[in-house]
Structure formats: structure tokens, C-alpha cells
Amino acid sequence: MFELQAPLIARREVASGMWVLSFSAPEVAATARAGQFVNLLLRPGPLLRRPFSVYRATSGVVEVLLKPVGAGTAGLAALALGESVSLLGPLGSGFQLDQAAGSVALVSGGLGVAPMPLAARAAAALGLQVHWVHGARTAAELCSEWEGRRVHWATDDGSIGYHGSVLAAIPEGIGQVVACGPNRMLAALAARFPRAQVAIETYMGCGTGVCLGCAVPRTSGVYDRACKEGPVYQANDIRWDVLPQHLHYGLGA
Amino acid sequence: MSGLRVGGVELRSPVLAASGTFGYGTEVPLCDRPRLGGMVSKGIFLQPRPGTPPPRIVETPSGMLNAIGLQGPGVEALIRDYCPLWAEWDFPVLVNINGESVDEYAELAARLDGVPGVSGLEINISCPNVREGGMFFGKDPAQAAAVTAAVRRSTRLPVWVKLTPAVSDLAEVARACESAGADALCAINTLVGMSFDLGTGRPRLAFGTGGLSGPAIRPIAVHLAHQAAQSVAIPVIGIGGIGGAEDALEFLYAGCQAVQIGTATFIDPNAIGKTMEALEALDWRRLVEGTRAAISSG
The missing domain is CATH 2.40.30.10 (Translation factors)
Incomplete structure (x- = not known):
């Protein structure tokens, strides 16, 4: 650090x-x-x-x-x-990429694309076949940068790529799923890919593990820290019903 | 640098880490430890506690609200996992103790008595984020005295009491704790606050209310620390929105013997080190003693 x-x-x-x-x-x-x-x-x-x-x-x-x-x-x-x-x-912790999986889908919604370029390079370095799966509300809001040759886009309004949820754009037969995006999207992804690696979003105080503000509810019954044990989790380790889905960012100075 | 004995504890400097903002002392690698006067560990109960559901924190103008709910592993895990580490450290560690009844505080104090690595206890009768106990005891002078006396009887360790600002007369509570055997008072804990989400119309903290900390509360904290220092003969440790040496000096001028830094550590992991370094550069002892002498002779 x-x-x-x-x-x-x-x-x-x-x-x-x-x-x-x-x-x-x-x-x-x-x-x-x-x-x-x-x-x-x-x-x-x-x-x-x-x-x-x-x-x-x-x-x-x-x-x-x-x-x-x-x-x-x-x-x-x-x-x-x-x-x-x-x-x-x-x-925080990073993604745990599984070399034995053979292929990985990097699934992101909106700003959730943030950790994916680094993930794509790490996956490629391990010899994994990388699928870049990215969705946004409209074509204009889609990130114009991507990694690799296998690109799957989705937009809510159908202005480019698959018309609908990015989850539906994930190709079949993928060895590992890595995802980041709104918690609501990740909760839906967790139902289909319980072993996916997801980077979640929380309010955070210190980022170093002392304030316990970024509590993540685990299915094991404990809260741990998004900044330390997270922000990457296996999707079925999280209690999605307790993790806030709506984060309000309009804060004063 | 030493020779500073406050409330029965040999401090290495007058700047300590406040409870709940420094974990168990193992989580802040960037802190310049030689400048750390001591630390107060995260509040502990007898039993493990999961804490409150998220969201637990929210930023406010010049401050933040928190409702962590005293998440912790319980005293046995504390003794097993952390006290042996503390026993090796060259700065004192006080344990912030919490209970839902007077007996629970006393039992915790007895359990920690004589445990290597524990240099003192800070009685938390001021946490706003638990349903039972906590601030309830700190609001009433008789209850505050009852907890303090029970802890005093159960341990040979130095006993500090952390006061809540949610009282109509802090001096009365301060004197009650002093009479009941406290070695020092810590003023203040967070103020209760609330914030609503404009999108949902619901409180932004899952717990509803939270404790307000940060620069927003500093003038209130300076006032109450001053009031406490004026009311008792035992030392007062100032807490509330300290972010640097100038803020710390305000509390020292107000009559405090030492200070604790809390929220500032969240922003800068070395806030304590930088504060102490700047205090040294200002020659804080001479500054404080000179000012006190000038005030008393003037």
C-alpha cells in the first residue's frame, strides 16, 4: 500500500x-x-x-x-x-482467474467496465480466451474502449448490439465469469452464475480496513469488508437481499 | 519523548488513535508508529457481534455519520488474537469496553485485568449505535457512576471513561465518573445524527441514525472537553474532529492532557504521525505550558 x-x-x-x-x-x-x-x-x-x-x-x-x-x-x-x-x-483483493477454465467472460454494465481492461490483460497472460461483454443504456453510454477480439455489446434501447440486458449477451459455454456493474445487475447474474467472480460497489470510509463502513453481508452470516476481503467475491457468497442496491452519491462537500 | 503519564497510562506522545478508527492496531501500515502515543482498540463486548446492516456510513458536510454497531469478535477472541501482539508493542493499548448492563462492563473489566498487552480500559458509555446499553449509561450521571464504579472494582488497570455529548450538563457526568474512580475522561464521542436519501425518502443509514464525527463537530468537542477539564481534577483526553497539530493544540489549550485522532485516520492513514510531527516542530510542550502560565498569571 x-x-x-x-x-x-x-x-x-x-x-x-x-x-x-x-x-x-x-x-x-x-x-x-x-x-x-x-x-x-x-x-x-x-x-x-x-x-x-x-x-x-x-x-x-x-x-x-x-x-x-x-x-x-x-x-x-x-x-x-x-x-x-x-x-x-x-x-482490496483482486480477481482470481482460473487458468483451467480455458475461457473467461468479462461482463460489465456501465461504469462496471472499470476493472475489465486490467482483467482482460491478466486473463490473456494466463492464456485464457477472453470475451468482452459490455452493456449500457444506450450506444452513447457504452465504453468506447475494449480489449481482445471477442466483443459482445448490449444496450437497453437496442441502439447497438444485443437489445436488452447484458446478461443475455453472455455467450454459452464460458469457463469462468467475471463481472462488475450495478449491484442489481450482479444479483441477477449471481442467480445464473453462482460461482462468478464479482466486484461489488459499496459506500466506503477508509479503504484500509479500519472503519468497518463498507460491510458486505456474506451468506455465512458475517459482515466483512469490501475494502479488504473484497471488493471481489464469489457471487453466491453474498446476501444480495441485504447488500444495498441503491447507492446515492449526491453528496455535499 | 516519553515521561507523559496520563490517567495512569504511560503515553509515548500526547496523540492517540481513537477507538473504532484504528482497528486492533494491525490494519494501518502507513502510520508512522514511533509518533503514536498509544491506541484505543475497537469497542469490544463480551460476546461476538455482527454489527449493523449496510449502509453503515454516509458523508455529510465536513463530517460523516457512522452506524457500525460495534461489530467485533468478542473478548475471548480479542485476548487470544490481539493481546499477545500488543504485549510486544512499544506503545500502550487501551481496550474500549461495552456492555448492555453494569454487570457486563464489570465482567469485561475483570476478564481483561492482568492480560498482557492491555495497558488500560476505556469505558464506552457513549456509543449511539447499539440498541441496548451504550449511550444510555452515559446520559445519566448516576448510571455513568454505577458503570465506572463497577469497572473500578473489577480491575487494577487504569480506567478512562468516554463521554457522550448527548447530555444537558457534561460537568455533572464528568464529576460523577471522577467520584466513582475514573482515572481520566475522554471527551467526546460522536453526536447523534441522521440523513435522508432524496431518491428513496428513507434514512441513508440502515440503522436510521448514526454518530457524527469529523471537523463538523470540532468546536462542540473543544467546548465540552474544556467544560470537562474545568469540572474535574483527573486528566481529560480531547477527541472530536482533530485533523492536524493546530486542531490538537486547541484541545490542549482547552485543558486536555492528550488527544485522540479518529476520522482523520480514515482520510490519511498517517494523520497521527503527521500531527505529532507538526506538534514537535511547534515545540508543543513549551507552547502549552507557556500559554497556561500566561493565562493563570494574567
Whole structure:
């Protein structure tokens, strides 16, 4: 775990209102694994850090994906090039990719695409056949970047790809499913792929395991920490009826 | 750097980690430990507790609400898994103890008495996030005194009492705890707050209410810590929204002997180290003693 002053070195829009921010953070870039996250602190800005999956981590640069929804994300999206944030990470557990599975579907809804580029590279490095399965409400909201040759898109309005849920776009006969997206989508995915690896979304306080704010209800009856034991879980380990499905982000500073 | 004895505990510096914000001391690798005065471990009950359902935290203007519900493994697991580690550490660890009855507090105190690694107890009669016990005992001077006296009788360890701001007269509760044998008072725990989700019209915390912490509560905490320090002869440890050396100095000027840092650790894992480093650079002892002398002679 490192805490770095990380300058913003690039920014690009990858879907309508969805941005990739690139921060120079060599120690974190060198150690981050697929499914892990970083916790960003903006000053001046809201009190708490904001957690983001690592989108890409190459040659000293850590990339995160964000959509301005509240004061924290809006402030980050408005950063000028050269301005720095405090970047804490890498945090959390990563995806456990199964080499024996032969193939993997990386299933994402909307912003849930965030951990998938790193997952795709890790999967390819293991020799897995990678299926990129990504859905959004409309074509404009679909992430314009992907990894690999096997790409399956889905949109709620049918403006591109499969017309309907991204879950229906998952090809048959896949060895392993890895997913990230709204908790509602993941709950539905869990019913069909109970052994899928899912990266879940929660409110988070510290990101380092001390505040116990990011409690995840497990089927074993205990709560554990999304920031430490998570944010990646096996889908059938989570009590989806207790995990909040609606996260409200419109926070004041 | 030592020679600072507060409420029966030999502190390494005047800046401690507050209960519930430093886990069991094993979770914050980036903290500059040589500057840590001591820590108060996450609140413990006799039995394991699962804690409250999520959402458990919500950010508010200059603060946060939490309703964790004192999730923890219970005292036996604490003694088995953490106390042996603490016994090896070079800073004191106090255990924050909780109960649903006076007897439970006393039993916990007795169980922790003489356990290597435990340097003191902090009685939590101020947690707003449990249905039974907690803040109930801290709101009433007679109940606060009853818990303090029962714990005092059950242990030879130093006993600190963490006070709730949810009282009409903090001085009365402070004096009651002092008379019942407390070695020090910690002021303050969180304030009860609430926030509603504009999308659903329901409370944003699953528990409904939560404890407000962070810079938002600092002026209230400084006032109540000052009030406590004015009311008793035993030391007061200041808590509430401290994020750096200047904030800590306010509590020291208010009459506190030491401070605890809480929410700031969530934001910066080395908040305690940085605060203590800045206090050293300011030569805090001379600053505080000089100011106190000037005030008493003026």
C-alpha cells in the first residue's frame, strides 16, 4: 500500500459523460492487480476519499474511470492537467482467474467496465480466451474502449448490439465469469452464475480496513469488508437481499 | 519523548488513535508508529457481534455519520488474537469496553485485568449505535457512576471513561465518573445524527441514525472537553474532529492532557504521525505550558 501525490497527466472521454483519468503513480502502477482499487483524495474537496477500480496500470501510470455524479467525482473530473491528488493503493483483493477454465467472460454494465481492461490483460497472460461483454443504456453510454477480439455489446434501447440486458449477451459455454456493474445487475447474474467472480460497489470510509463502513453481508452470516476481503467475491457468497442496491452519491462537500 | 503519564497510562506522545478508527492496531501500515502515543482498540463486548446492516456510513458536510454497531469478535477472541501482539508493542493499548448492563462492563473489566498487552480500559458509555446499553449509561450521571464504579472494582488497570455529548450538563457526568474512580475522561464521542436519501425518502443509514464525527463537530468537542477539564481534577483526553497539530493544540489549550485522532485516520492513514510531527516542530510542550502560565498569571 502506498500513498502518493499523483499528478493528473491525461484525461479522455470514453463514453458520454464517462472519463478516464491518468495519474502518474509508479509504485501503484507496478503493483496493482486486476480488481484492486485506489482511493483518491481531492483537496479542496469532500471530507472522504473516493474509491475507484484500477482501469489500467502501465508504465508508471494508473488510470481510473469515473462519471461525475457528486461533489467528489465532479471535482476529480474537473482537475487540471498537472494538478495532483493523494492516491492511496493498491487496495482490496483482486480477481482470481482460473487458468483451467480455458475461457473467461468479462461482463460489465456501465461504469462496471472499470476493472475489465486490467482483467482482460491478466486473463490473456494466463492464456485464457477472453470475451468482452459490455452493456449500457444506450450506444452513447457504452465504453468506447475494449480489449481482445471477442466483443459482445448490449444496450437497453437496442441502439447497438444485443437489445436488452447484458446478461443475455453472455455467450454459452464460458469457463469462468467475471463481472462488475450495478449491484442489481450482479444479483441477477449471481442467480445464473453462482460461482462468478464479482466486484461489488459499496459506500466506503477508509479503504484500509479500519472503519468497518463498507460491510458486505456474506451468506455465512458475517459482515466483512469490501475494502479488504473484497471488493471481489464469489457471487453466491453474498446476501444480495441485504447488500444495498441503491447507492446515492449526491453528496455535499 | 516519553515521561507523559496520563490517567495512569504511560503515553509515548500526547496523540492517540481513537477507538473504532484504528482497528486492533494491525490494519494501518502507513502510520508512522514511533509518533503514536498509544491506541484505543475497537469497542469490544463480551460476546461476538455482527454489527449493523449496510449502509453503515454516509458523508455529510465536513463530517460523516457512522452506524457500525460495534461489530467485533468478542473478548475471548480479542485476548487470544490481539493481546499477545500488543504485549510486544512499544506503545500502550487501551481496550474500549461495552456492555448492555453494569454487570457486563464489570465482567469485561475483570476478564481483561492482568492480560498482557492491555495497558488500560476505556469505558464506552457513549456509543449511539447499539440498541441496548451504550449511550444510555452515559446520559445519566448516576448510571455513568454505577458503570465506572463497577469497572473500578473489577480491575487494577487504569480506567478512562468516554463521554457522550448527548447530555444537558457534561460537568455533572464528568464529576460523577471522577467520584466513582475514573482515572481520566475522554471527551467526546460522536453526536447523534441522521440523513435522508432524496431518491428513496428513507434514512441513508440502515440503522436510521448514526454518530457524527469529523471537523463538523470540532468546536462542540473543544467546548465540552474544556467544560470537562474545568469540572474535574483527573486528566481529560480531547477527541472530536482533530485533523492536524493546530486542531490538537486547541484541545490542549482547552485543558486536555492528550488527544485522540479518529476520522482523520480514515482520510490519511498517517494523520497521527503527521500531527505529532507538526506538534514537535511547534515545540508543543513549551507552547502549552507557556500559554497556561500566561493565562493563570494574567
